[in-house]
Amino acid sequence: KAGVTQTPRYLIKTRGQQVTLSCSPISGHRSVSWYQQTPGQGLQFLFEYFSETQRNKGNFPGRFSGRQFSNSRSEMNVSTLELGDSALYLCASSLESPGANVLTFGAGSRLTVL
Amino acid sequence: EDQVTQSPEALRLQEGESSSLNCSYTVSGLRGLFWYRQDPGKGPEFLFTLYSAGEEKEKERLKATLTKKESFLHITAPKPEDSATYLCALTGGGNKLTFGTGTQLKVEL
Numbered sequence: 001k002a003g004v005t006q007t008p009r010y011l012i013k014t015r016g017q018q019v020t021l022s023c024s025p026i027s028g029h030r031s032v033s034w035y036q037q038t039p040g041q042g043l044q045f046l047f048e049y050f051s052e053t054q055r056n057k058g059n060f061p062g063r064f065s066g067r068q069f070s071n072s073r074s075e076m077n078v079s080t081l082e083l084g085d086s087a088l089y090l091c092a093s094s095l096e097s098p099g100a101n102v103l104t105f106g107a108g109s110r111l112t113v114l
Numbered sequence: 115e116d117q118v119t120q121s122p123e124a125l126r127l128q129e130g131e132s133s134s135l136n137c138s139y140t141v142s143g144l145r146g147l148f149w150y151r152q153d154p155g156k157g158p159e160f161l162f163t164l165y166s167a168g169e170e171k172e173k174e175r176l177k178a179t180l181t182k183k184e185s186f187l188h189i190t191a192p193k194p195e196d197s198a199t200y201l202c203a204l205t206g207g208g209n210k211l212t213f214g215t216g217t218q219l220k221v222e223l
Contacts, residue, residue: 048208048210056209090158094209102160103209106157
């Protein structure tokens, strides 16, 4: 069973540019969540999509956006990049269950902003 | 606001030397507390979910426990392959998890 696939794995951008990251969830998983991981702040929740709708959003500026397609694949976009956006961006997918949903994470996309 | 604090930040053990990692938390209504393991260059890997105080779960050399304010990850007779960063996270509902900053564990021969 294929896991969560994120592309690209590594990328380098300069300040002011924009970036789009892609996430393919596990087959059958309809929820996709995005997290930012930095050495100082750890993992922080960006947003979650379920059935093409944003279901929850974290405390990030509007430069961070996302979307989900009908096949559950998701993309996130960061516009007007800042140095502080350098991080590992992790995507996670999950099934819906009566209890707390277990998130399965991808390997991440490591973004470096110069 | 949900909060998770993990200690220690880093831990170095000799192979076979058992220890515990701590996760202190505050949440208005706990729906689930998770433990994940993260290896360098990889995403977090799920270990356990705990739902209520008094619950315990085990997997190989790892045992997770939960009280109303804390969770512990006990590592019994660790091996070098247990070296990783261990992350604690919780949810008050939904897939928005609040993570601690992790405990970096190094197990030496």
